[in-house]
Amino acid sequence: xxxxxxxxxxxxxxxxxxxxxxxxxxxxxxxxxxxxxxxxxxxxxxxxxxxxxxxxxxxxxxxxxxxxxxxxxxxxxxxxxxxxxxxxxxxxxxxxxxxxxxxxxxxxxxxxxxxxxxxxxxxxxxxxxxxxxxxxxxxxxxxxxxxxxxxxxxxxxxxxxxxxxxxxxxxxxxxxxxxxxxxxxxxxxxxxxxxxxxxxxxxxxxxxxxxxxxxxxxxxxxxxxxxxxxxxxxxxxxxxxxxxxxxxxxxxxxxxxxxxxxxxxxxxxxxxxxxxxxxxxxxxxxxxxxxxxxxxxxxxxxxxxxxxxxxxxxxxxxxxxxxxxxxxxxxxxxxxxxxxxxxxxxxxxxxxxxxxxxxxxxxxxxxxxxxxxxxxxxxxxxxxxxxxxxxxxxxxxxxxxxxxxxxxxxxxxxxx
Amino acid sequence: xxxxxxxxxxxxxxxxxxxxxxxxxxxxxxxxxxxxxxxxxxxxxxxxxxxxxxxxxxxxxxxxxxxxxxxxxxxxxxxxxxxxxxxxxxxxxxxxxxxxxxxxxxxxxxxxxxxxxxxxxxxxxxxxxxxxxxxxxxxxxxxxxxxxxxxxxxxxxxxxxxxxxxxxxxxxxxxxxxxxxxxxxxxxxxxxxxxxxxxxxxxxxxxxxxxxxxxxxxxxxxxxxxxxxxxxxxxxxxxxxxxxxxxxxxxxxxxxxxxxxxxxxxxxxxxxxxxxxxxxxxxxxxxxxx
Numbered sequence: 001x002x003x004x005x006x007x008x009x010x011x012x013x014x015x016x017x018x019x020x021x022x023x024x025x026x027x028x029x030x031x032x033x034x035x036x037x038x039x040x041x042x043x044x045x046x047x048x049x050x051x052x053x054x055x056x057x058x059x060x061x062x063x064x065x066x067x068x069x070x071x072x073x074x075x076x077x078x079x080x081x082x083x084x085x086x087x088x089x090x091x092x093x094x095x096x097x098x099x100x101x102x103x104x105x106x107x108x109x110x111x112x113x114x115x116x117x118x119x120x121x122x123x124x125x126x127x128x129x130x131x132x133x134x135x136x137x138x139x140x141x142x143x144x145x146x147x148x149x150x151x152x153x154x155x156x157x158x159x160x161x162x163x164x165x166x167x168x169x170x171x172x173x174x175x176x177x178x179x180x181x182x183x184x185x186x187x188x189x190x191x192x193x194x195x196x197x198x199x200x201x202x203x204x205x206x207x208x209x210x211x212x213x214x215x216x217x218x219x220x221x222x223x224x225x226x227x228x229x230x231x232x233x234x235x236x237x238x239x240x241x242x243x244x245x246x247x248x249x250x251x252x253x254x255x256x257x258x259x260x261x262x263x264x265x266x267x268x269x270x271x272x273x274x275x276x277x278x279x280x281x282x283x284x285x286x287x288x289x290x291x292x293x294x295x296x297x298x299x300x301x302x303x304x305x306x307x308x309x310x311x312x313x314x315x316x317x318x319x320x321x322x323x324x325x326x327x328x329x330x331x332x333x334x335x336x337x338x339x340x341x342x343x344x345x346x347x348x349x350x351x352x353x354x355x356x357x358x359x360x361x362x363x364x365x366x367x368x369x370x371x372x373x374x375x376x377x378x379x380x381x382x383x384x385x386x387x388x389x390x391x392x393x394x395x396x397x398x399x400x401x402x403x404x405x406x407x408x409x410x411x412x413x414x415x416x
Numbered sequence: 417x418x419x420x421x422x423x424x425x426x427x428x429x430x431x432x433x434x435x436x437x438x439x440x441x442x443x444x445x446x447x448x449x450x451x452x453x454x455x456x457x458x459x460x461x462x463x464x465x466x467x468x469x470x471x472x473x474x475x476x477x478x479x480x481x482x483x484x485x486x487x488x489x490x491x492x493x494x495x496x497x498x499x500x501x502x503x504x505x506x507x508x509x510x511x512x513x514x515x516x517x518x519x520x521x522x523x524x525x526x527x528x529x530x531x532x533x534x535x536x537x538x539x540x541x542x543x544x545x546x547x548x549x550x551x552x553x554x555x556x557x558x559x560x561x562x563x564x565x566x567x568x569x570x571x572x573x574x575x576x577x578x579x580x581x582x583x584x585x586x587x588x589x590x591x592x593x594x595x596x597x598x599x600x601x602x603x604x605x606x607x608x609x610x611x612x613x614x615x616x617x618x619x620x621x622x623x624x625x626x627x628x629x630x631x632x633x634x635x636x637x638x639x640x641x642x643x644x645x646x647x648x649x650x651x652x653x654x655x656x657x658x659x660x661x662x663x664x665x666x667x668x669x670x671x672x673x674x675x676x677x678x679x680x681x682x683x684x685x686x687x688x689x690x691x692x693x694x695x696x697x698x699x700x701x702x703x704x705x706x
Contacts, residue, residue: 053633055533194678221678225637227434227628230427230553231672231680238420250535251629258627262546263553286537290544 042078042347044069044337045089045107047117047127048141052094054119056250057276057326061141063319064330065116067311072338080345086338093118097126104130113347114139114337114356116330121145121196128156137340137353139333142326144274145200149376155353157373159333160299161382163197166274167204167247170297173386173398174243174271175212181409183268187217189241191232191256192273193248194221201247201273217241224252233259242268244414246275253277257290261413268410271386272296279387279394281322291389293411295397299325300385301365303396303404308365322393332364336371367402422552424673425666430555432665433562434620436658438638439645440569441616447589447652448609449501451509454516456617457639458523459496463489463618464630465527471538471625478538478625479560485618493614494607501610502603520635527632536630543626561623568619569658572612576654585609589652641668644688650698659700663687 046065048058069086077083089112091103100123104115108130114137118124124143131138132155140148140158144166149156161169171188178185190205192198202219209216218239220232233256236244244267246256253275260270271294272278278296301308301323311331315323323331340355341347361371367385374380386398388407397407438460445453466485470476476484500519504512545556576582584605587595596602620638628634645664649656664684671680691699 051528051533053533053631055528056535219677222672223678223681226668227624227637228427228431228558228669229672230555231424231669234420234423234427234553235673238417251631251634254535254537254629255627258544259553259555262544262555286539 040077040082040084042081042084042086042341043089043110043112044086044334045091045104045110045112045115046141047091047093047100047103047107047115047123049095049119049123050090050092052096054095057142058119060324060326061119061330063315064323064327064332065334067315067318067327068331068334068338071314072334078338078341080342081347084347086334091115091117093120093123095120095123097123100124100127101130105134108134108136112136113341113349113352116141116333116337119143121148124148128153131155135353136349137337137356139337139356141329141333145196149378153377155349157336157356157377157379159336159371159379159382160329161384162378163200163274164204165382166297166384167201168208170271170273170384170386171205171208171214171245172212173297173384174269174295175214176400177386177398177407177409178243178268181407183242183410185242185268186214187239187241188214188243188245189218189220189236189239189267190216190245190247190273191220191222191229191236192246193224193252195224197274198224198247205245205273214243222248222252224249226252229256229259230263233263233265237263237265240266244270245273246270246278247273249276250280250283254283254287257287257294261290265414267414269293269295270411270414272298274298274384279325279389281324281393284389284392284394288392292392293408293413294389295407296387296389296394297384298387299329300367300387300394300396301328302367302402304402305365307363311365328365332366332371335364336361367396367399419551420673421670422550424669426552426554428666428669429662430558430562430665431669432662433565434624434661435638435641435645435665436661437565437569437620437623438617439642439649439657439661440572440654441613441620442642443646443649443652443654443657444572444585444589444616445610445613446646447654448585449497449606451501451512451516452643453610453613454513454639455496455519455523456613456642457635457637458520459489459493459614459635460617460621460638461527461630461632461635462492462523463621464625464628464634465531466618467622467625468536468538468630471540477540478622479564482619482622485622486615489618490611490615493611496614497607497610502606524632524635531632533632537628538625538630540626555627557626561620561627564623565620565661566658568616569654572616573654581605581608585612641684644684646698647688648691648699650700653698653700656698656700660698663699 050058069088073085077085089107091107093100100118104127116139119142121143138156144163146163175185192202206216218236254277275296277283278294279298284291312323339361344351344355359372368383369381385396387394388397396402396404442456463485467478467481470481542556584600588605645660649660667683668680671683
């Protein structure tokens with residue numbers, strides 16, 4: 001044998017013969033690999049603003065996605081697909097509409113079974129046309145605008161609460177809690193950034209006033225790049241509200257809370273509404289004193305669920321930070337897809353779409369009942385949690401059945 | 417109501433000082449180079465990052481960091497002018513405009529690559545310091561920023577009045593041909609002017625870091641207002657820029673306190689358009705004869 005080898009190595013090999021040999025060997029090696037890849041891989045694409053102004057938040061969501069994928073793959077993949085592993089394919093929108101479209105098209109071209117993303121409602125508006133046209137399931141992540149699912153979409157689903165649910169349930173939870181604490185909320189003021197996100201929230205809080213029996217005494221839209229909010233907050237203070245609701249992004253929300261504290265704003269509580277800062281672990285760590293007893297209505301995990309606690313520990317261990325609302329959403333949305341893949345037993349987009357539409361998932365980590373979708377693709381039971389920062393971390397103080405700790409209300413420090 | 421009015425006036429004046437310093441730099445650059453520098457806000461952002469990193473890595477107080485960032489950004493300004501703007505002196509005006517816009521986008525994206533979109537804050541012991549005068553809130557870091565900005569702007573004004581370089585800068589901004597004829601090194605002075613303008617805005621950046629945040633697009637918070645201020649004060653009018661800063665600060669603040677919704681923006685930009693239409697030389701400008 002070794003003799004033969006030596007002979008063949010020293011013997012001149014024609015180019016054609018060499019190529020044939022190499023071809024044969026690689027074909028022999030590759031063929032089973034191809035078969036295996038087809039059976040054992042489910043491609044899932046994400047389109048997130050991983051660079052650009054929302055890079056920080058997008059990374060948190062991506063962490064959640066990755067954590068879920070590794071958990072699924074580690075536990076033997078999609079069982080109905082012979083243990084197929086999920087492969088995450090990246091797409092970066094930079095929070096730009098045109099990039100959202102091209103990245104979605106590229107991923108669809110690469111044969112993804114489903115797409116997850118894209119944060120911005122504006123980007124979602126545009127990408128949904130690409131996914132509908134290509135009949136590709138599109139699971140929205142951190143997209144709140146109410147009308148994203150309007151227009152009879154077939155392939156678009158939203159697991160988290162939309163703006164309406166977010167606003168009405170958060171304010172509702174606050175009012176309920178205040179009533180139980182014996183200090184009812186009658187006068188409400190809201191400050192919101194004047195973009196699509198904040199304005200939608202403001203509209204709901206205004207429209208909800210009649211139904212819930214509070215008076216909206218001040219509504220202040222603001223430019224999120226404004227370097228100073230003292231005059232706006234002074235106006236709020238002068239209108240003597242019991243509750244100040246703040247719907248904004250990170251930097252603006254930080255300055256607003258700081259200024260409100262210094263102005264001795266005189267409310268019973270400050271509550272964020274889908275606020276990007278007030279239940280953000282980084283914000284809390286950096287502003288311990290300021291954030292103490294701050295409320296926020298946001299997506300969250302169910303503190304009563306053992307699984308949620310385990311996921312939190314795994315996240316903490318792997319990324320060395322507390323899992324945030326975006327991480328929770330990323331993690332859970334991947335399991336919604338996993339559940340659908342198991343039932344579809346196929347990577348065919350149409351079959352997966354039908355399976356998602358029939359979702360009835362009770363084993364989840366959110367503060368809500370079973371996850372299932374209505375005709376439009378909205379999650380019927382989606383509920384934001386009411387959080388309060390206590391002892392340097394956000395704890396669930398509402399709805400009552402998910403209670404993690406008793407709410408501190410009224411908050412003495414805002415009373416001034 | 418009186419309380420709300422007083423509070424708005426105080427807030428507006430404190431903010432206006434910073435606007436004034438940012439706009440002074442912009443105005444100086446316009447006066448000498450005759451270009452609208454869109455990169456001004458981006459330079460401010462870089463200045464804020466410089467102060468941030470000096471604080472985080474070396475524990476340098478943001479106010480003290482001015483001693484480093486001032487000269488550093490003077491140098492960076494001179495370099496930007498030498499490398500990017502001077503070679504295009506003779507290009508059409510809109511090309512020069514686009515060039516500064518390109519520099520701004522380059523810096524912003526560079527910051528995104530280097531430091532991500534993350535919001536960063538400088539927490540110093542005086543960050544939260546504030547006091548009340550007759551119930552009117554005065555935040556100490558904002559007071560220091562406004563006071564510091566005014567002092568620096570006035571110091572620069574003195575520099576422009578009394579020194580040879582200052583006189584050359586003024587000569588160049590008032591009568592470029594004449595300055596060249598009497599032997600002013602025009603290219604060098606243009607570099608110096610751009611350097612001073614950049615140093616101004618970097619220093620303004622350092623002054624706001626104790627109460628603001630640092631992020632790649634943070635310059636935009638001040639940049640647009642600085643344009644309004646420069647127009648109000650008169651393009652190229654240094655002291656006018658300082659006064660314009662206070663006017664814009666007050667307009668914004670009173671608008672926020674007494675007008676519904678986002679109307680305050682409308683007040684400021686309405687002022688901008690009206691001044692451009694009725695008094696293009698600015699509120700404090702003198703008509704420039706040619």
